[in-house]
Amino acid sequence: MKVVLVAAISLDGFITRHDEPGSNFTSEADSRYLQEILPHFDCCIFGGASFRVARTWMRQRLMPDKLRVAVTRSPETYADEAEPGRFEFTSDSPRKIIGNLGARGYQFCALLGGGQIYSLFLQAGCVDELWITLEARLFGTGTALCPGHVDIPLELISHDNLGGDTLLLKYRPNR
Ligand SMILES: NC(=O)c1ccc[n+]([C@@H]2O[C@H](COP(=O)([O-])OP(=O)(O)OC[C@H]3O[C@@H](n4cnc5c(N)ncnc54)[C@H](OP(=O)(O)O)[C@@H]3O)[C@@H](O)[C@H]2O)c1
The missing domain is CATH 3.40.430.10 (Dihydrofolate Reductase, subunit A)
Structure with a gap:
């Protein structure tokens, strides 16, 4: 990965x-x-703040056929918006997120911010x-x-x- x-x-x-x-x-x-x-x-990761700034664009135009993972301290808040395999929300650590993506066969991940x-x-x-x-x-x-x-x-x-x-x-x- x-x-x-x-x-x-x-x-x-x-x-x-x-x-x-x-x-x-x-x-x-x-x-x-x-x-x-x-x-x-084949997948990308971004933070909760970046997601909230560009929510519509991320849902509709940012790699719509690939897995997008938003990192947030409260993934439960976004339960209604989650689509397993397409749009996921997690509070896992970076190592756990990357390990999980690798185990699922993803190979090339874009880390899209923010800071x-x-x-x-x-x-x-x-x-x-x-x-x-x-x-x-x-x-x-x-x-x-x-x-x-x-x-x-x-x-x-x-x-x-x-x-x-x-x-x-x-x-x-x-x-
Ligand atoms: N120029 C560029 O290339 C570029 C790229 C990307 C973004 N941006 C801009 O950068 C700004 C956002 O940057 P930012 O640094 O303020 O925010 P960010 O990195 O996009 O997101 C911060 C959020 O990530 C979650 N988070 C942070 N640490 C965490 C942890 N240890 N565990 C779980 N979740 C954690 C929290 O989400 P919750 O609040 O949901 O808990 C936190 O509020 C936006 O204006 C965006 O448009 C620019």
């Missing part, structure tokens, strides 16, 4: 513009790139690669890519220009 953290950030490391929910700051180049890569994953969930999985050692879209913008404030006191060394795998001023940086944790 391979887990790839997929995120778009400002040059100063924020995944949101100030306290604006969502990621409307991202470029056309990033949208095209996401449309290209997401079909290759709390990136941080949780990174700190648990459950991320194999980070695919970071770097947008040429500075925000000063916002939701951090990986909030908290962390120091996670990374190894650069590749760097590409997605078009215009937008870069794609791929890393792996240097364990």
Whole structure:
């Protein structure tokens, strides 16, 4: 089971513009790139806050034929919205979630944020690669890519220009 953290950030490391929910700051180049890569994953994971921000889009357009897993401290709240094998809610730890997905035959998982969930999985050692879209913008404030006191060394795998001023940086944790 391979887990790839997929995120778009400002040059100063924020995944949101100030306290604006969502990621409307991202470029056309990033949208095209996401449309290209997401079909290759067989499952994805995101946090409760990201789910609440983009609920309709996630239900209707985010990998609708694949398994989507929302991580929340109260999965029972979403019992009516859960569809086993398609849309699941869990409060399990990262290791348990990944172990469970692997045991069910899933092989390629996109970790789609937000910051709390990136941080949780990174700190648990459950991320194999980070695919970071770097947008040429500075925000000063916002939701951090990986909030908290962390120091996670990374190894650069590749760097590409997605078009215009937008870069794609791929890393792996240097364990
Ligand atoms: N630019 C990008 O690439 C990008 C990507 C994704 C998201 N975003 C944006 O980032 C923002 C959300 O980021 P965020 O960091 O505030 O929130 P988040 O990571 O999306 O979700 C946080 C939520 O995850 C659940 N959670 C956190 N720790 C947990 C734990 N240990 N066990 C179980 N559940 C846990 C809780 O859900 P409950 O409250 O349900 O318990 C918590 O409120 C949104 O505005 C979103 O649009 C941007």
